[in-house]
Amino acid sequence: MIVGKKEQNEKQGTFGGQSEHGEDESLLVVDNLTLSTPSGQNLVEGISFSLRRGESIGLVGESGSGKSLTLRAVLGLLPRGVRLAGGQVRHAASPAMVFQDPRGALDPLCPVVKQVTEVVRYRQRKSRREARDEALKLLSLLGLPDSLQREDRYPNQLSGGQCQRIVIALALACRPDILLCDEPTTALDVTVQRQIVDLLIRLQRELGFALVFVTHNLAVAAEMCSRLIVMQQGRAVEAGPALDILTRPGDPYTQMLIEAVLPLPESEWEAGQKEEKP
Numbered sequence: 418m419i420v421g422k423k424e425q426n427e428k429q430g431t432f433g434g435q436s437e438h439g440e441d442e443s444l445l446v447v448d449n450l451t452l453s454t455p456s457g458q459n460l461v462e463g464i465s466f467s468l469r470r471g472e473s474i475g476l477v478g479e480s481g482s483g484k485s486l487t488l489r490a491v492l493g494l495l496p497r498g499v500r501l502a503g504g505q506v507r508h509a510a511s512p513a514m515v516f517q518d519p520r521g522a523l524d525p526l527c528p529v530v531k532q533v534t535e536v537v538r539y540r541q542r543k544s545r546r547e548a549r550d551e552a553l554k555l556l557s558l559l560g561l562p563d564s565l566q567r568e569d570r571y572p573n574q575l576s577g578g579q580c581q582r583i584v585i586a587l588a589l590a591c592r593p594d595i596l597l598c599d600e601p602t603t604a605l606d607v608t609v610q611r612q613i614v615d616l617l618i619r620l621q622r623e624l625g626f627a628l629v630f631v632t633h634n635l636a637v638a639a640e641m642c643s644r645l646i647v648m649q650q651g652r653a654v655e656a657g658p659a660l661d662i663l664t665r666p667g668d669p670y671t672q673m674l675i676e677a678v679l680p681l682p683e684s685e686w687e688a689g690q691k692e693e694k695p
């Protein structure tokens with residue numbers, strides 16, 4: 418069952434606001450989520466986590482481990498052929514999603530500033546003029562060049578990194594309390610990946626949204642997120658603070674993912690230092 422704030426409040430009284438003890442409640446609770454095919458094959462099994470405002474969690478694992486399906490269940494958009502077979506997702510605020518393929522997520526026939534303006538206008542209920550001003554502010558926040566703001570550029574006139582920034586702007590135009598990112602750096606080259614990771618870290622600090630970050634790259638996840646869930650074949654094999662998982666992996670699969678991250682080549686200076694030591 419995927420339940421929003423209003424329904425949840427009706428069912429359990431306090432979810433999404435202050436608890437009876439005055440503590441802040443979670444913005445998102447994924448409780449024993451199980452997704453299956455119509456024939457009953459489980460694709461995701463028993464995934465649980467919760468997030469408060471400003472917290473971040475990374476879902477890590479190899480291709481096909483169930484990360485994207487988990488994220489889609491949080492968004493409430495399961496693909497055809499996948500059904501909720503057990504558990505529930507409860508959110509106290511509506512999430513927005515940054516998809517993996519930035520070009521595919523944009524309308525190729527509409528100038529990018531107009532795309533952001535339309536989302537601001539619809540989601541923030543602003544006039545066309547106010548919405549365009551707000552859209553331009555968002556684009557500056559995302560570090561897009563002024564030229565892009567003055568001229569009406571189409572997605573095919575932008576680089577992959579610029580398209581990904583526009584896709585992030587579209588998600589932020591919804592003023593989300595929960596941001597879902599599905600491998601947002603996979604389609605980009607390594608230097609642009611770095612910029613997008615830094616951008617998301619800065620935006621989360623400034624705007625305070627809760628973040629669910631899906632990636633197969635353990636190093637990126639550990640940098641973005643304070644907690645990790647390591648998934649294999651639809652199940653969580655390990656979950657906990659990112660640092661603990663990286664330094665003391667409890668499961669051989671996690672160990673294998675850590676070893677799959679290539680170490681940086683040892684610099685000549687470091688090599689020299691080692692040789693000098695007795």
Ligand SMILES: Nc1ncnc2c1ncn2[C@@H]1O[C@H](COP(=O)(O)OP(=O)(O)OP(=O)(O)O)[C@@H](O)[C@H]1O
Nearest residue numbers: 460479480481482483484485486487496497498499
């Ligand atoms: N619409 C669908 N119908 C049937 N099976 C599906 C469907 N979508 C995904 N699956 C299966 O569910 C499993 C998990 O898929 P999912 O896309 O969540 O993996 P993932 O961990 O996100 O992989 P990747 O990193 O490659 O995106 C896979 O075995 C996949 O084949």
